[in-house]
Each structure stands twice: as structure tokens, then as C-alpha cells.
Amino acid sequence: MFDKNEYLQSIVHASCVAGIIESSTSRAFKIDDEDGIAKAIGFHAGIVNKVDYFVVENNDVQLIELSDLEEYIRNCHVSIEKELQQLREVKGDDITKRDESKIIKAAWKEIKVEFCKKWSGSIAVIERLFRKTNELGDDDPSYKLLIVCKNHTDIKMLDGLKAQLSGMMGNVVVCKTETLNHVLIGPVL
DSSP states (O other): OOOGGGGEEEEEOSSOBTTBOOEEEEEEEEOSSTTSHHHHTTOOTTSSOOOSEEEEETTEEEEEEEEOOHHHHHHHHHHHHHHHHHHHHHHTTOOOHHHHHHHHHHHHHHHHHHHHHHHHHHHHHHHHHHHHHOOSTTOOOEEEEEEEEOTTSOGGGGHHHHHHHHHHHSSOEEEEGGGHHHHOSSOBO
16 A cells, blocks of 8 residues: 655745745645655656645645746736737727737736646646545545745735636635645645
């Protein structure tokens, strides 16, 4: 029997700024990297994209992606404003909500595709894990996505991306490392 508890780790961002590593007091099951569950059950590096961690409570699985999206967020918002300004110069005040929506979707497309790949790959890993452990029996798990940004990130800037992902991935939650313990479905201490 496969023991996933061997992969229970503190939730830690991969990179650090000025030698400071952001981490949480909660722990979760590590999926990605050399020391994660994915490799242990046969998903070698590069086979599928995966989130960093996950937690399980009853039949709910929360996929946890730790990302420093601050620069990407800024670039998306600059791109959106630039495209809207160009459209205003052409159309004047006749810009429709549909026009705006197209511009917003185009700006977030690259990161949205990346999250979709991580969503799908992580589910593949966890489904294989559940087959090995028979943890849920015949029950179907329900998946949720939690995006954890570094503490200096203005997470309100991710509302556009969150809205697009929520349609595909349920109710997506975005938080900072310092508020992670408040949004985990089943924090493991």
C-alpha cells in the first residue's frame, strides 16, 4: 500500500527574495518536484504539469499552486489598458462589454492555459494516487484550486484571471502566504 503521508510537507514557496523564504505553518501533500508524490507513482519530470501541493478533506481535494505572479499581473494589466486605449482611438465611446471581454481574455490567455495544464495534470496524478491507496473507494472527488501568491502581491489584481478560471475549476480561491491557513479546506498541521 502506498503511504502518501511520507509526502506531507510544510507549504513553502520555491523561490525566495533577499534570502527570505515564505512558508506556512500548515502542511500539505507535495505533488511536484523530485520529492513529490507524482514521481513516486510514475509521473516523471515533464510528463504532466502539476500544482505544488494538495490537501484532502472527505471527498474534497484542494489543489494548491504557489506562484509569484506580481510581474505577470502587471504586464497583463498594462496590455489590457494599451489594447483598450487603441480600441477607444478607433471606436470612440462605442466599446462594448464584448470588446472588453475579448481583450481581457487575450491578456490572460497564456497564464490561463498554464493553470489549465496544471489542473488537468494534477488531477491525473491524484486519481492514480487514489487508485493505489483506495482512499476514496467508489466516491468521486471534488476538486478546487487555491492559488497562493507571495505576501507582497496585490491579489485583487488577479480578479480577471480568477473569474476566467472559476468557470472551469469551480470556485477558485486566491490568497497570500500569510492568509493561507484561513482558506485551506483541511489544513494539515
